[in-house]
Amino acid sequence: MMLAIGCIAPDPRISDMPAHALYRLGMDAYLHGNFKQAQRYWSHGLTKTAQSEHMIAWSASFLTGLAHAHESLGNHEKAIDLAGQAQHVADKLSDPRLKAEAHIIMGQAYRQMGNYPAAIHQSEKGRLIAQQIGNLELESDSARNLGAIYKNQGKFNRAENFYHAALALANQADDVMLQAKALNNLGELSQRRGRYVEALELYNRSLQLRQEIEDWAGQGNVLGNLCRVYRDLNDYERAVEFCNRALKIARKTNTKAYEANHLNNIAEIYWHLGEFNKAEKSFVQSIEIKQVLGDLNGEARAWNNLGLIFKSEGKLEEALDFFFKSLNIKKQLKDRSGISATYYNIGLTYSDLDRHNDALKYLKQALLIQAELVEAALLWRILGHLSDIHKQLDHSDLAVFFGKMAVNNIQSLRSENLKLEKHLQKSFLEDKRIIYENLANLLIDDGRFPEAQQVLAMLKEEEYFDFIQRQSDNDTQWTEATYTKTETDFAIRYHELTADLIEQRKVYTQLNKKLEGGQILTQAETKRLDELNARLEEARLVYLKFLNELEQVFTQERHLKEFYARDLDEVSQTQNLLSKFENTVLVYYLYTDEKLRILLLDSNLSFPPELHEQPISRPELNQLIYTFREKLSNRGDHLIAAEKLFEQLIAPIKADLNLLKPETLLIYPARSLRYLPFSALFDGEQYLAEQYAVTMYNAAAQSYLLLEKPKAHWSVAGFGVSESRDPLFNNLPAVEDEINAIVKEKTADEIGILPGNVYLNQNFTPDQLMQTLKQKDAYQVIHLATHFKFTPGSPINSFLLAGAGAHISLQDLLRGDYQMAGKDLVTLSACETALGELDDQHLDGKELEGLGTLIQRKGAHAVLATLWPVADQSTAIFMEQFYTLREEKNISKAEAMRQTQLLFIQGNVILDETSRKARLRGVSLPADGAPESQFAHPYFWAPFILMGNWQ
Numbered sequence: 001m002m003l004a005i006g007c008i009a010p011d012p013r014i015s016d017m018p019a020h021a022l023y024r025l026g027m028d029a030y031l032h033g034n035f036k037q038a039q040r041y042w043s044h045g046l047t048k049t050a051q052s053e054h055m056i057a058w059s060a061s062f063l064t065g066l067a068h069a070h071e072s073l074g075n076h077e078k079a080i081d082l083a084g085q086a087q088h089v090a091d092k093l094s095d096p097r098l099k100a101e102a103h104i105i106m107g108q109a110y111r112q113m114g115n116y117p118a119a120i121h122q123s124e125k126g127r128l129i130a131q132q133i134g135n136l137e138l139e140s141d142s143a144r145n146l147g148a149i150y151k152n153q154g155k156f157n158r159a160e161n162f163y164h165a166a167l168a169l170a171n172q173a174d175d176v177m178l179q180a181k182a183l184n185n186l187g188e189l190s191q192r193r194g195r196y197v198e199a200l201e202l203y204n205r206s207l208q209l210r211q212e213i214e215d216w217a218g219q220g221n222v223l224g225n226l227c228r229v230y231r232d233l234n235d236y237e238r239a240v241e242f243c244n245r246a247l248k249i250a251r252k253t254n255t256k257a258y259e260a261n262h263l264n265n266i267a268e269i270y271w272h273l274g275e276f277n278k279a280e281k282s283f284v285q286s287i288e289i290k291q292v293l294g295d296l297n298g299e300a301r302a303w304n305n306l307g308l309i310f311k312s313e314g315k316l317e318e319a320l321d322f323f324f325k326s327l328n329i330k331k332q333l334k335d336r337s338g339i340s341a342t343y344y345n346i347g348l349t350y351s352d353l354d355r356h357n358d359a360l361k362y363l364k365q366a367l368l369i370q371a372e373l374v375e376a377a378l379l380w381r382i383l384g385h386l387s388d389i390h391k392q393l394d395h396s397d398l399a400v401f402f403g404k405m406a407v408n409n410i411q412s413l414r415s416e417n418l419k420l421e422k423h424l425q426k427s428f429l430e431d432k433r434i435i436y437e438n439l440a441n442l443l444i445d446d447g448r449f450p451e452a453q454q455v456l457a458m459l460k461e462e463e464y465f466d467f468i469q470r471q472s473d474n475d476t477q478w479t480e481a482t483y484t485k486t487e488t489d490f491a492i493r494y495h496e497l498t499a500d501l502i503e504q505r506k507v508y509t510q511l512n513k514k515l516e517g518g519q520i521l522t523q524a525e526t527k528r529l530d531e532l533n534a535r536l537e538e539a540r541l542v543y544l545k546f547l548n549e550l551e552q553v554f555t556q557e558r559h560l561k562e563f564y565a566r567d568l569d570e571v572s573q574t575q576n577l578l579s580k581f582e583n584t585v586l587v588y589y590l591y592t593d594e595k596l597r598i599l600l601l602d603s604n605l606s607f608p609p610e611l612h613e614q615p616i617s618r619p620e621l622n623q624l625i626y627t628f629r630e631k632l633s634n635r636g637d638h639l640i641a642a643e644k645l646f647e648q649l650i651a652p653i654k655a656d657l658n659l660l661k662p663e664t665l666l667i668y669p670a671r672s673l674r675y676l677p678f679s680a681l682f683d684g685e686q687y688l689a690e691q692y693a694v695t696m697y698n699a700a701a702q703s704y705l706l707l708e709k710p711k712a713h714w715s716v717a718g719f720g721v722s723e724s725r726d727p728l729f730n731n732l733p734a735v736e737d738e739i740n741a742i743v744k745e746k747t748a749d750e751i752g753i754l755p756g757n758v759y760l761n762q763n764f765t766p767d768q769l770m771q772t773l774k775q776k777d778a779y780q781v782i783h784l785a786t787h788f789k790f791t792p793g794s795p796i797n798s799f800l801l802a803g804a805g806a807h808i809s810l811q812d813l814l815r816g817d818y819q820m821a822g823k824d825l826v827t828l829s830a831c832e833t834a835l836g837e838l839d840d841q842h843l844d845g846k847e848l849e850g851l852g853t854l855i856q857r858k859g860a861h862a863v864l865a866t867l868w869p870v871a872d873q874s875t876a877i878f879m880e881q882f883y884t885l886r887e888e889k890n891i892s893k894a895e896a897m898r899q900t901q902l903l904f905i906q907g908n909v910i911l912d913e914t915s916r917k918a919r920l921r922g923v924s925l926p927a928d929g930a931p932e933s934q935f936a937h938p939y940f941w942a943p944f945i946l947m948g949n950w951q
Contacts, residue, residue: 017044019045019048019049019055019058019062020058022041022042022044022045022048022062023041023042023045023058023061023062023065025041026038026039026040026041026042026045026062026065026069027065029041030065030068030069030072035069035072035073035217035253035254035255036069036073036253036254038065038069039066039069039070039073042062042065042066042069043062043066045058045061045062045065046059046062046063046066049062056089056092056093057093057095059089060086060089060090060093060095060098063082063083063085063086063089064082064083064086064098064101064102064105066082067079067080067082067083067086067102067105068105070082071105071108071109071112072217072255072257073254073255073256073257074112074255074256074257074260074289074292074294074295076109076110076112076113076294076295077109077113077294079105079106079108079109080105080106080109080110082105083102083103083105083106083109084102084106086098086101086102086105087099087102087103090102096129096132096133097133097135097138099129100125100126100127100129100130100133100135100138100142101126101138102126103122103123103125103126103129103142104122104123104126104127104130104138104141104142104145106118106122107119107120107121107122107123107126107142107145107146107149108123108145110122111123111145111148111149111152112257112295112297113294113295113296114296114297114329114332114333114335116149116152116153116333116334119145119149120146120149123142123145123146123149124142124146126138126141126142127139127142127143127146130142136169136170136172136173136175137169137170137173137175137178139169140165140166140167140169140170140173140175140178140182141166141178143162143163143165143166143169144162144163144166144178144181144182144185146162147159147160147161147162147163147166147185147189148185150162151185151188151189151192152297152333152335152337153334153335153336153337154335154336154337154369154372154373154375156189156192156193156373159189160186160189163182163185163186163189164186166178166181166182166185167179167182167183167186170182176209176212176213177209177210177213177215177218179209180206180207180209180210180213180215180218180222181206181218183202183203183205183206183209184202184203184206184218184221184222184225186202187199187200187201187202187203187206187222187225188225190202191225191228191229191232192337192375192376192377193374193375193376194375194376194377194413194416194417195376195416195417196229196232196233196417196420196424196428197417197419197420199225199229200226200229203222203225203226203229204226206218206222207219207222207223207226210222216249216252216253217249217250217253217255217258219249220245220246220247220248220249220250220253220255220258220262221246221258223242223243223245223246223249224242224243224246224258224261224262224265226242227239227240227241227242227243227246227262227265227266227269228265230242231265231268231269231272232377233420233424233427233428234272234427234428234430234431235424235427236269236272236273239265239269240266240269243262243265243266243269244266246258246262246265247259247262247263247266250262256289256292257289257295257298259289260285260286260289260290260295260298260302261286261298263282263283263285263286263289264282264283264286264298264301264302264305266282267279267280267281267282267283267286267305267309268305270282271305271308271309271312274312276309276312276313279305279309280306280309283302283305283306283309284306286298286302287299287302287303287306290302296329296332296333297329297333297335297338299329300325300326300329300330300333300335300338300342301326301338303322303323303325303326303329304322304323304326304338304341304342304345306322307319307320307321307322307323307326307345307349308345310322311345311348311349311352316349316352316353319349320346320349320350323342323345323346323349324346326338326342327339327342327343327346330342336369336372336373337369337373337375339369340365340366340369340370340373340375340378341366341378343362343363343365343366343369344362344363344366344378344381344382344385346362347359347360347361347362347363347366347382347385348385350362351385351388351389351392356389356392356393359389360386360389363382363385363386363389364386364544364547364548365544366378366382367379367382367383367386367547368540368543368544368547370382371497371498371501371502371543372498372501372502376413379409380406380409380410380413380432380435381406383402383403383405383406383409384402384403384406384435384438386402387399387400387401387402387403387406387438387439387442388438390402390551391438391442395551395554396442396445397554398550398551398554399442400439400442400443400487401483401487401490401491401550401554403435403438403439403442404439404481404483404487404491405491405494406435406439407435407436407439407455407458407480407481408480408481410432410435410436411458411480411481414428414429429459433459436455436456436458436459437456439452439455439481440452440455440456440590443455444590444597444599444611451481451482452590452599454481454482455481456590456670458481486553486554490550490553493546494546497539497542497543497546498543500539500542501536501539501540501543504532504535504536504539578601578602578603580603581603581664581951582663583661583662583663583664584603584662584663584664584665584666585600585601585602585603585657585660585662585664585665585666586600586601586602586666586668586697587599587600587601587653587665587666587667587668588600588601588668589649589667589668589669589670589673590670591616591618591621591670591673593617593618594615594617594618595613595614595615595616595617596613596614596616596621596648596649597611597612597613597614598611598612598613598614598649598652598653599611599612600612600653600656600657602660602662610653610656612652612653613652614648614652616648621648621672621673622672624641624644624645624648625645625672625673625675625676627641628641628642628645628676628680629675629676629868632677632680632868632937632938632939632942633868633939635937635939638680638937638938639682642680642681642682642687642938643682643683643684645676645681646681646682646683646688649673649676649678649681650681650683650688651683654683657692662692663692663693663895664692664693664694664695664892664894664895664950665678665688665692665693665694665695666695666696666697666950667694667695667696667697668696668697669696674696675867677867677938677942677943677945678694679694679898679901679938679941679942680938680942687901687905687938689898689901689902689905689941689942690902690905692898693892693894693895693897693898693950694894694898694946695894695946695947695948695950696852696945696946696947708861708949709951710780710824710825710861710893710949710951711780711824712890713754713887714754714779714780714781714824714825714883714886714887715754715755715756715778715779715780715781716742716743716754716755716756716779716780716781716782716783716883717756717757717759717772717778717779717781717782717783718739718742718743718756718757718758718759718760718783718785719739719759719760719764719768719769719772719782719783719784719785719786719802720732720735720736720738720739720758720759720760720761720764720783720784720785720786721735721760721761721764721785721786721787721801721802721803722734722735722736722760722761723761724787724801724805725803725804725805726787726801726805726807728789729787729789729801732785732786732787734873734875734876735760735785735786735876736760737876738785738829738875738876738879738880739758739760739783739785740752740758741753741876741879741880742754742783742879742880742883743755743756743757743758743783744756745757745758753880753883753884753887754781754883754887756779756781757772759772759803760803761803761804762803762804763803764786764802764803765802765803765804765806766802766806766808766812766816769782769802769808769818770816770817770818773818773819773820773823774817774819776819776821776822777822779823780822780823780824780825781823781824781825781826781827781883782820782823782825782826782827782860783827783829783879784800784826784827784828784829785829785875785879786800786801786802787800787801788800788801788828789801796809796810796811797809798810799812800828810854813854813855813858814854818858819858819859820855820856820858820859820860821858821859821860822859823859823860823861824861824862824893824949825860825861825862825863825864825893826855826860826862826863826864827863827864827879828863828864828865828866829864829866829870829875829879852865852947852948853947856947856948860948861948861949862893862946862947862948862949862950863946863947863948864882864893864897864944864945864946864947865944865945865947866943866944866945867942867943867944867945868943870940870943870944871939871940874904874909874935874940874941877909878900878904878940878941878944881899881900881903882896882897882900883896885899885900892950892951893946893949893950893951894946894950894951897944897946900941901941901942901944904935904936904940904941905936905941906936907936909935909936909940910934910935
């Protein structure tokens with residue numbers, strides 16, 4: 001027997017080693033990922049044993065070892081040759097274990113070369129022999145390779161079954177290496193499906209096992225996969241960190257296949273970051289390695305990604321050349337997942353060339369494949385870009401339909417990943433936010449305002465759950481963009497056709513499994529397979545026909561009328577809600593990078609929704625808001641900034657407001673507008689508070705809470721901390737006066753406004769608050785006068801200060817038995833109860849709604865909070881007057897707040913020089929003898945915001 005071996009120069013240090021020592025040293029090097037060193041030892045061992053008949057068993061061991069080493073190094077053809085020689089030896093020795101191992105190695109090599117039929121044939125043969133001899137390790141290895149083959153072909157369910165079988169066998173065999181490999185494979189599958197929490201958990205379990213056994217090459221592989229997960233989640237900083245660690249290991253262990261993969265991943269990240277020169281360099285390095293190794297799958301991926309670089313640089317024709325190179329290889333490999341991704345990129349490139357019909361052709365082909373595969377990272381992108389192209393073609397209704405499908409696909413993904421870390425939930429949404437905003441703008445352009453409001457509310461809903469970090473494991477609240485009647489019909493058909501495609505493919509795959517496994521089909525089975533293949537192709541044609549039908553139907557004018565009727569119905573529903581309240585309008589704000597949009601909605605159906613646009617950029621508007629808040633916090637000259645903001649936010653709708661004559665403005669603010677005290681906007685003569693009562697309308701303002709009429713007369717539970725036992729906070733000496741001035745504990749008390757009970761300092765405990773809230777009908781108002789500490793991103797470290805230094809965290813409020821149902825108002829008379837730093841781009845105003853929304857989600861009808869650290873003295877008189885006016889005049893909460901603000905604006909709140917306390921004019925001194933007001937500046941009266949039910 002001729003053995004194909006390389007010429008190895010004698011090494012005096014190892015040439016005299018016995019065969020068993022050479023094999024052991026080679027195995028040790030291999031397990032630690034040093035494949036070149038393992039190859040060196042095993043090549044010497046093969047030279048030593050090849051010519052000796054009595055050492056033929058050792059020769060076989062060295063052959064399989066070398067085959068493994070070459071396979072790991074990416075030398076797939078050499079691995080197949082060596083495994084074939086090992087098979088001949090196995091036949092001569094009648095060694096089934098050796099024969100099974102050789103089949104498995106060849107299956108792995110054929111898979112890497114993209115020859116899937118040969119890969120399945122060899123892997124199934126190895127698996128069958130392993131089962132016959134009861135070798136759990138080899139059976140696990142073969143099952144894992146079969147899973148990888150089917151994963152590459154987009155047959156995810158079959159792949160998952162094989163991976164789980166491989167893991168079960170590895171556990172049964174107590175083989176840590178095989179356990180780690182199977183966990184890593186399952187992680188890759190979860191990642192492809194968009195289950196990132198699951199993928200991270202599986203990868204980390206695999207990494208831990210590989211670290212325990214010091215499997216360096218395996219660690220590098222898992223680190224590369226972790227890099228890709230964080231790339232998918234748009235956390236590029238962490239992604240690069242993992243990729244560089246993986247690349248370092250690959251070069252240290254000389255694993256060229258892994259090195260090429262890591263270079264490709266790093267290049268993709270550089271591309272996302274816009275560093276195209278670095279990306280191109282890494283892509284080229286990866287392609288060169290892939291070509292040397294004969295890794296067609298990897299080469300196709302690298303060509304595709306190089307095309308992305310040229311596309312980003314505007315070299316569109318060159319980009320198309322690279323994409324088609326990639327496509328040809330992927331078609332050769334029958335890699336449907338890869339074909340779909342390249343179709344998508346070709347479609348985008350044709351779109352950039354304004355060849356929209358060509359773009360639609362390739363995008364529809366990409367969507368057809370994804371209808372079967374449903375890969376998380378691609379499906380929403382295809383749908384979103386179909387929406388973009390139809391917008392450019394002026395097919396607005398079809399653009400909306402695909403936009404809604406894209407948004408709903410993302411919503412589904414979000415529901416799958418509720419357990420992601422907070423910052424990953426946020427970064428996951430970064431590249432998807434534009435899909436929501438594009439759809440909202442399409443709907444606004446078409447005058448479909450309620451639908452636009454619903455889409456943008458989904459982002460606000462995410463901000464609420466982001467604020468509380470989705471602490472409940474059972475929390476699955478998520479919404480979908482609703483469809484019109486025609487959209488519903490087509491959405492149902494789309495999902496039916498998709499389900500049919502998946503089912504046809506599943507049935508076809510089950511029978512085709514025998515053929516791919518090298519088994520001979522019966523005549524009946526062959527006929528059945530042909531029939532199933534024909535059905536599958538027919539289902540694909542029907543699906544494409546459906547996509548073409550969409551384009552025809554949605555462009556017909558009669559459906560525009562239906563959309564308009566649907567829009568009127570939606571507007572009618574919103575206006576009907578507003579009609580329950582007298583003299584109230586909703587002002588909805590949305591801004592993009594280039595402009596501000598203001599939508600005014602009235603309860604009068606004869607007054608159609610009005611859309612106004614202001615050509616002010618997002619940075620310009622944010623700068624105005626920041627400047628205004630700075631002026632207010634320093635008690636400086638704020639009127640110029642107040643007028644500029646009035647001009648942008650109120651002046652465009654002032655004519656409509658003058659016509660409608662509302663008493664209450666419901667403000668639905670976007671992003672950093674939530675930091676803005678609208679009441680303090682100034683038209684040159686008056687503040688907005690002098691003209692209207694202002695309330696914040698937020699995501700938790702559900703209709704049933706808004707419609708509930710508050711009781712005419714309130715009772716109150718007043719909780720306060722005047723003596724801080726926490727070193728982070730100062731004492732609040734005016735709190736005791738504030739609480740006592742509001743709460744009348746006994747009928748005979750001379751002071752107090754509302755009947756109730758006081759829990760001050762040590763009597764204000766978390767348990768006491770919880771028990772008080774459970775008394776559903778005892779109190780309509782919960783008044784909390786204390787400090788509040790907001791820590792971005794940390795519900796545990798964001799807390800209300802209770803007595804004796806105790807903390808009530810947002811996590812406690814969320815998870816604990818703090819029942820707010822039946823409470824007309826929860827007042828947070830505290831420092832910073834709605835505070836956020838405007839210059840922190842990671843906040844963007846969401847925490848303002850987050851706390852108020854959290855309390856409303858717990859059942860409270862309304863929340864009164866503050867936008868900045870409020871003054872102790874003036875807050876006491878503000879709260880006292882707010883409750884007095886509401887109780888004595890029987891007016892709404894919003895109007896009571898406005899009239900309280902007027903007392904400040906008009907100079908009726910002054911500092912009593914005798915007591916050094918804030919008071920109203922004429923309370924204890926004659927009005928004409930009172931000192932000048934020190935509290936007319938908006939710093940003292942503008943931070944108070946009312947959210948929810950304003951009645």
